[in-house]
Amino acid sequence: MDPNLINKLSGQGLIGPESREKLLQPRLFSVHWDVNTLLYLGVLLLSGGLGILVYKNIDTIGHQVILLLIGLTCGLCFLYAHKKKRPFSRHKVLAPNVGWDYIVLLGCLLFITFITYLQAQYNVFGTRYGSATFIPMLVLLFSAYYFDHLGVLSLAITNFAAWMGIAITPYEILASNHFNTDSRLIYTGILLGAILITAGYLSERFDLKKHFAFTYDNFGVHIIFIATLAGMFLLDSYLLFFALLCGIAAYCYWQSRQRKSFYFMMITVLYLYIGISYLVMRALFYSDLDLGGIYLGLFYFIGSAVAVVRLLIVENKKLKAHDRV
Missing domain, CATH: 1.20.190 (Delta-Endotoxin; domain 1)
Incomplete structure (x- = not known):
């Protein structure tokens, strides 16, 4: 509101001194959703960028090195999330910091990438396609409850749907x-x-x-x-x-x-x-x-x-x- 108008209304006795001070104070606005959107976008861009990097340099890097990097990064994400997490509760547990949720999500996405890459390149599950989705589903479902993460729960449900479709x-x-x-x-x-x-x-x-x-x-x-x-x-x-x-x-x-x-x-x-x-x-x-x-x-x-x-x-x-x- 215009400060001049506030002073005018105060002078006319239409608003009290306390109300005048509150109206003249600068209003704060929340950037919660802006930060969340940027962090989610960062996780998606990072996982997508890793995929493009692997695709363009597959002949020079080597499959074993790529799997090692993905597995190592995934393990570091889970290790950080485990050390920073709050004690488990049957009720909702808040994240310990702003970036913790996104590190958990990145670790789960990298785990799915690791299993998919392993099956596509080395066919470790053979023709048992259900196992290639069942194992990630169990890990994601456990992670969703262990870390109290709705995004990971959505990934687990998606893998469950894929497993049922194949099995x-x-x-x-x-x-x-x-x-x-x-x-x-x-x-x-x-x-x-x-x-x-x-x-x-x-x-x-x-x-x-x-x-x-x-x-x-x-x-x-x-x-x-x-x-x-x-x-x-x-x-x-x-x-x-x-x-x-x-x-x-x-x-x-x-x-x-x-x-x-x-x-x-x-x-x-x-x-x-x-x-x-x-x-x-x-x-x-x-x-x-x-x-x-x-x-x-x-x-x-x-x-x-x-x-x-x-x-x-x-x-x-x-x-x-x-x-x-």
Whole structure:
């Protein structure tokens, strides 16, 4: 605010001396997110730069030297993180300093790079591709809880998804991209989503890293909804998958009300809306479609879109005072 205006209001008695002093004091602003963004960008640029350096000098450096450098840097990152970490707790543990989180993240990224390089160059796991993702998954999951790191937990979930895709779904299907000829990938996605949602529920139920629950649920809800919709779109038993979609949506809606989370309520409503819209369009386009059917489709999308927006506005007002996400 303009100092002259503040003095004028103070002279007129509209603001008191204490309020005047507070308004005249320079306001501090937080650079927390700016520093975090720069640090994350630095970790990504460093790991990417190492990859480019290795790619351009692979013939002169040698594979053994590259593996040694990656392994040594990874080990130093974990050693520093272990020495500086605070004692383990079932609850949230704050980082000891600003750069600690990013050193943990860099160490985990370098570990994944080390295992991938080892498999690509020396084929240490042979054709057991599941082992090449299972071992990093265990290390990342342990690191996520040991160091209390949400970013590492996301990496662990990603590796878990990769392991399930390779171990449960035949590798030949993944390699040939013949997803329509086998439904196991869809069922794998549904199982993966259910496991992650259960992990989020257990985190809150047993009060073990409760702040991890959102990450588990965020991955799990999107995966299970997308897999269920894929079953509706690609398989013949679309009504069965629609019934499953309604059951999942009912559970997620109930959970969102319990947790006072508008975010999960919103995505639940949107995914369910996609499923209902698919059934409506299927009923229109798989029958003798005439001009009246086209008009019905247009009216449906207009009316249903308004209804969905109205529903979200009403629910947002109910949860706004207690909304967590």
